[in-house]
Amino acid sequence: MAELDQKVNLPDFPEYQTEDGRLKIFGFWVFLAAEVVLFSTLFATYLVFKDQTAGGPTAKDLFEVKEFMAETLILLTSSFTCGLATLKMRLGQKKGVLMWMGLTLLLGLGFMVMEIGEFIKYVGEGATIGTSAFLSAFYVLLSTHGVHVSLGILWVSLLLIQVVKRGLTPITSRKLFIAGLYWHFLDVVWIFVFTAVYLTGLVS
Amino acid sequence: MSQQKQASAKHHVAGYAFSLVLTFVALFVALYTSLPASVKLIGIVVLAILQMVVQLIYFMHVTEGSKIYQLLSLGYGIFVAIVVVAGSIWIMLYNTMTQ
Amino acid sequence: MDLFDMKMPDQLIVWGNPLINGAWISIILVTLGIVFVLTKYKKWRWLWDEWLTTVDHKKIGIMYIVSALLMLFRGGVDALLMRIQLALPNLEFLDAQHYNEIFTTHGTVMIIFMAMPFLIGLMNVAVPLQIGARDVAFPTLNAISFWLFFAGALLFNLSFVIGGSPDAGWTNYVPLAGEELTPGIGINYYLWGLQISGIGTLATGINFLVTILKMRAPGMTLMRMPMFTWSTLITSVIIVFAFPVLTVALALLTFDRLLGAHFFTIDGGGMPMMWANLFWIWGHPEVYIVILPAFGIFSEVISTFARKRLFGYSAMVVSIVAISALSFLVWVHHFFTMGNGPWINSVFSITTMAIAIPTGVKVFNWLFTMYKGRIEFTTPMLWSLAFIPNFIIGGVTGVMLASAPADYQYHNSYFLISHFHYVLIGGTVFGCLAGLYYWWPKMFGFKINERISKWAFWVFVIGFNMTFIPMYLVGLKGMPRRIYTYREGLGWTGLNFIETVGTFVMGAGFVLLVWAIIYSIRHAKRDYESDPWNGRTLEWAIASPPPHYNFARVPRITGQDPLWRAKKKGETIFEEKTPLKPIHMPNHTGIPAVMAGFWFVAGFGFVFEWIPVGLAGILGVLLCMMWRSLTDYHDHHEVPVTELRDAAAEEIKNAGGRSARGVVNDG
Numbered sequence: 022m023a024e025l026d027q028k029v030n031l032p033d034f035p036e037y038q039t040e041d042g043r044l045k046i047f048g049f050w051v052f053l054a055a056e057v058v059l060f061s062t063l064f065a066t067y068l069v070f071k072d073q074t075a076g077g078p079t080a081k082d083l084f085e086v087k088e089f090m091a092e093t094l095i096l097l098t099s100s101f102t103c104g105l106a107t108l109k110m111r112l113g114q115k116k117g118v119l120m121w122m123g124l125t126l127l128l129g130l131g132f133m134v135m136e137i138g139e140f141i142k143y144v145g146e147g148a149t150i151g152t153s154a155f156l157s158a159f160y161v162l163l164s165t166h167g168v169h170v171s172l173g174i175l176w177v178s179l180l181l182i183q184v185v186k187r188g189l190t191p192i193t194s195r196k197l198f199i200a201g202l203y204w205h206f207l208d209v210v211w212i213f214v215f216t217a218v219y220l221t222g223l224v225s
Numbered sequence: 226m227s228q229q230k231q232a233s234a235k236h237h238v239a240g241y242a243f244s245l246v247l248t249f250v251a252l253f254v255a256l257y258t259s260l261p262a263s264v265k266l267i268g269i270v271v272l273a274i275l276q277m278v279v280q281l282i283y284f285m286h287v288t289e290g291s292k293i294y295q296l297l298s299l300g301y302g303i304f305v306a307i308v309v310v311a312g313s314i315w316i317m318l319y320n321t322m323t324q
Numbered sequence: 325m326d327l328f329d330m331k332m333p334d335q336l337i338v339w340g341n342p343l344i345n346g347a348w349i350s351i352i353l354v355t356l357g358i359v360f361v362l363t364k365y366k367k368w369r370w371l372w373d374e375w376l377t378t379v380d381h382k383k384i385g386i387m388y389i390v391s392a393l394l395m396l397f398r399g400g401v402d403a404l405l406m407r408i409q410l411a412l413p414n415l416e417f418l419d420a421q422h423y424n425e426i427f428t429t430h431g432t433v434m435i436i437f438m439a440m441p442f443l444i445g446l447m448n449v450a451v452p453l454q455i456g457a458r459d460v461a462f463p464t465l466n467a468i469s470f471w472l473f474f475a476g477a478l479l480f481n482l483s484f485v486i487g488g489s490p491d492a493g494w495t496n497y498v499p500l501a502g503e504e505l506t507p508g509i510g511i512n513y514y515l516w517g518l519q520i521s522g523i524g525t526l527a528t529g530i531n532f533l534v535t536i537l538k539m540r541a542p543g544m545t546l547m548r549m550p551m552f553t554w555s556t557l558i559t560s561v562i563i564v565f566a567f568p569v570l571t572v573a574l575a576l577l578t579f580d581r582l583l584g585a586h587f588f589t590i591d592g593g594g595m596p597m598m599w600a601n602l603f604w605i606w607g608h609p610e611v612y613i614v615i616l617p618a619f620g621i622f623s624e625v626i627s628t629f630a631r632k633r634l635f636g637y638s639a640m641v642v643s644i645v646a647i648s649a650l651s652f653l654v655w656v657h658h659f660f661t662m663g664n665g666p667w668i669n670s671v672f673s674i675t676t677m678a679i680a681i682p683t684g685v686k687v688f689n690w691l692f693t694m695y696k697g698r699i700e701f702t703t704p705m706l707w708s709l710a711f712i713p714n715f716i717i718g719g720v721t722g723v724m725l726a727s728a729p730a731d732y733q734y735h736n737s738y739f740l741i742s743h744f745h746y747v748l749i750g751g752t753v754f755g756c757l758a759g760l761y762y763w764w765p766k767m768f769g770f771k772i773n774e775r776i777s778k779w780a781f782w783v784f785v786i787g788f789n790m791t792f793i794p795m796y797l798v799g800l801k802g803m804p805r806r807i808y809t810y811r812e813g814l815g816w817t818g819l820n821f822i823e824t825v826g827t828f829v830m831g832a833g834f835v836l837l838v839w840a841i842i843y844s845i846r847h848a849k850r851d852y853e854s855d856p857w858n859g860r861t862l863e864w865a866i867a868s869p870p871p872h873y874n875f876a877r878v879p880r881i882t883g884q885d886p887l888w889r890a891k892k893k894g895e896t897i898f899e900e901k902t903p904l905k906p907i908h909m910p911n912h913t914g915i916p917a918v919m920a921g922f923w924f925v926a927g928f929g930f931v932f933e934w935i936p937v938g939l940a941g942i943l944g945v946l947l948c949m950m951w952r953s954l955t956d957y958h959d960h961h962e963v964p965v966t967e968l969r970d971a972a973a974e975e976i977k978n979a980g981g982r983s984a985r986g987v988v989n990d991g
């Protein structure tokens with residue numbers, strides 16, 4: 022593509038340029054607020070059930086510091102690279118957007134691979150969704166987050182195709198910005214998983 | 226929309242650094258200190274909340290766009306989240322807690 | 325893996341019971357009839373272009389209302405069947421299983437597929453007009469909401485002919501609703517029907533929240549918004565924050581049943597009470613979702629027909645805002661009797677009583693609005709007047725139930741049943757009907773016949789009280805809810821019989837109502853009067869039915885009740901001098917309906933636990949979303965100025981130029 026390296030002349034905040042863009046960004050914030058409640062319900066469920074191990078494996082038996090720290094660092098880094106992509110988008114640097122968003126995707130994929138690996142390992146140790154209420158809540162909370170991340174990967178990939186094809190316009194910028202919000206939000210959710218599931222599980 | 230100048234890369238690096246520090250402090254408090262469990266739990270929850278604030282400000286630009294409405298929706302969501310989590314724990318575990 | 329083998333349920337096609345056979349036959353006949361009519365009059369194209377692909381909020385509103393009326397009919401038939409069974413002791417019209425199925429579908433249909441869509445339909449019709457907007461914030465999403473509701477409702481309503489109905493009550497309590505005690509697929513219908521339509525409702529909440537906060541015409545400040553718009557705003561807030569809890573609760577029970585998880589089971593460390601907890605965290609806000617918009621409608625109607633400004637506007641606003649927060653703090657009152665600690669019951673008793681305060685404030689405001697007004701007894705006003713005493717009866721008994729120790733007596737008795745019917749029928753249904761009558765001329769350009777409608781009103785209200793007053797009494801005499809028959813000699817027989825007669829009277833009222841509508845469609849004079857009620861708010865400033873872009877010129881608002889002010893001063897709210905500009909409007913699209921079709925397939929697959937079918941449906945949904953993302957760059961078109969001239973002229977004429985009839989000086 023010829024225009025791949027062009028620095029398009031965009032206003033400072035291209036994503037807010039159109040009325041449609043402003044509405045969609047605010048609408049997405051409202052959606053995220055609803056997601057806060059969705060995840061909080063899953064956290065509530067997990068915290069109610071965390072000691073209901075029904076004789077099966079407990080948090081201490083399963084969780085490994087190295088593993089969940091690696092997952093956490095990958096996701097934190099991906100949030101950072103995603104933030105840089107938004108920055109590049111605002112500077113109108115298409116190549117930078119593609120690079121940082123691409124990196125974000127790779128980190129996201131890495132996270133998913135690790136998480137799936139972790140689940141497979143646990144299942145091998147006899148910890149399935151049907152073992153105990155604790156594990157049911159654990160798997161459902163983490164996979165809800167994981168499914169969100171996977172959908173995010175799919176979504177961002179689709180957006181990058183559009184950016185390659187159409188360049189950075191107010192519309193593609195708005196889409197990128199919203200996908201970025203989503204990605205950072207999932208990072209926040211993970212922080213709470215890290216805290217309420219992993220650290221708490223190893224504390225008491 | 227506020228027309229302040231946009232954040233720089235430095236700003237993002239600072240956000241990233243904060244989030245790393247907060248994560249490691251939480252890990253350290255939870256696993257490598259000998260504080261009472263309740264203190265540890267409060268500590269790591271506070272650290273998580275700080276992390277959230279870092280993400281919101283440094284990466285999610287919550288103060289741009291329809292700032293007031295965005296913050297109000299988020300605040301409402303957090304209110305309901307606290308009610309759901311605290312309420313469920315209280316209601317479901319009351320009988321075990323008082324024993 | 326056994327997840328992938330597609331088992332057949334014992335009875336895929338339900339057949340044998342004469343009632344169900346009758347239903348089958350009528351379903352087939354009606355479907356054939358519709359297909360025949362559409363084909364004969366070559367209306368398929370019209371159906372697709374004008375309705376199935378529309379993103380116009382007014383048409384979406386009409387589709388919601390039509391569906392809700394159908395659901396009111398279905399839920400009403402369920403009610404009649406139950407009342408026939410209970411008319412006298414020891415009847416065998418329905419057996420225990422069939423009775424359980426019918427009270428389950430009755431409750432679920434009425435709340436989820438009747439009350440909510442009816443109100444959302446009215447919001448769609450009126451709210452963008454009331455704030456001077458040309459559409460909602462996300463028109464395509466709005467269509468998706470409707471079609472998801474439609475898919476969910478269709479799925480749920482299929483249950484009684486294909487595979488069997490859910491039978492654990494609209495609250496679907498576990499362990500009864502768990503895999504162990506209720507295998508089979510009825511409960512799955514409940515879970516998936518609600519899940520799919522619930523996602524649509526959440527989207528509606530987001531959509532109206534953004535629309536109202538961000539798309540008001542210049543000068544329409546928050547404190548100048550009509551009360552129906554305010555109540556829609558607050559309802560949207562409650563939807564946005566309550567529905568995710570339902571989504572999770574339904575999903576967890578689905579995992580219990582499908583994957584053998586242990587959230588609500590008795591073994592494996594699960595806790596059945598957790599279902600009640602999650603269900604009511606959503607459930608109590610839900611009852612406010614279905615009452616607040618009705619409050620809004622009554623406010624509009626009462627102030628219009630008392631010819632007075634709404635009394636205590638700011639107090640009303642403060643009350644509903646307070647309700648929005650309080651409604652999330654009372655849920656335990658639905659399970660006081662499950663053995664919570666004394667502290668828990670006390671706290672939630674107090675919050676429950678507190679929520680009655682803002683509700684009471686509103687009642688006084690309506691009364692003061694009418695005080696010294698010049699009341700005009702139109703049909704929408706009659707429904708609003710009837711609402712006040714009936715709702716007070718429901719509210720007062722609610723406060724009685726709010727006291728935890730007393731609730732041990734009333735809980736699960738007919739006293740409770742009567743409480744929530746007084747608020748749901750006396751509040752929500754009366755509100756829906758008042759709104760239907762009030763905005764009907766705006767939707768279609770003619771009024772519903774007043775004479776037949778007044779008959780319908782009286783018959784319905786008398787039947788309603790005849791049914792539910794005795795229910796309070798029989799509840800106090802100890803008759804529990806959800807029993808399919810009872811012995812003689814308990815002192816319940818006479819009251820039950822009166823109730824059944826009352827239900828038939830109510831049914832007659834409904835028939836009269838439908839008759840009034842049909843009669844008016846055929847005979848009413850099409851006057852296309854833009855302001856038939858001498859209204860106060862913006863929707864009455866534009867043509868009936870309004871053009872698809874609503875306003876040729878965006879109005880300029882200088883105070884509450886803008887049209888009323890304009891009429892009084894003989895001014896106009898449209899700036900005649902500003903030149904007309906072409907209007908940006910969203911294109912029609914088939915994606916919402918197609919996507920909902922895939923949701924339906926997914927839901928159907930998962931109901932029968934045919935995982936491949938379910939996954940195929942989900943894949944279809946994803947493909948629709950991807951398709952939309954790739955193609956939404958050109959989803960608008962322009963309405964040229966030449967097309968706007970006539971509408972603009974009419975606007976100017978309506979909004980004050982032709983001086984108002986019978987304006988009284990009340991500010």
Ligand code: HEM
Pocket residue numbers: 495611612614615657658659676677679680683718719720722723725726727731734735736740743744747748751752
């Ligand atoms: C004045 C305010 C109200 C108060 C204090 C109140 C109080 C209560 C209480 C304490 C219960 C539980 C009783 C029991 O299960 O034993 C209850 C049940 C119920 N209420 Fe209300 N209520 C109020 C208004 C409403 C409104 C406005 C609606 C709906 C429009 C409503 C709908 C319901 C429903 C559907 C149930 C029963 C659900 C079931 O168990 O199937 N209530 N109410």
Ligand SMILES: [Cu+2]
Pocket residue numbers: 607608611654655657658
């Ligand atoms: Cu309640």
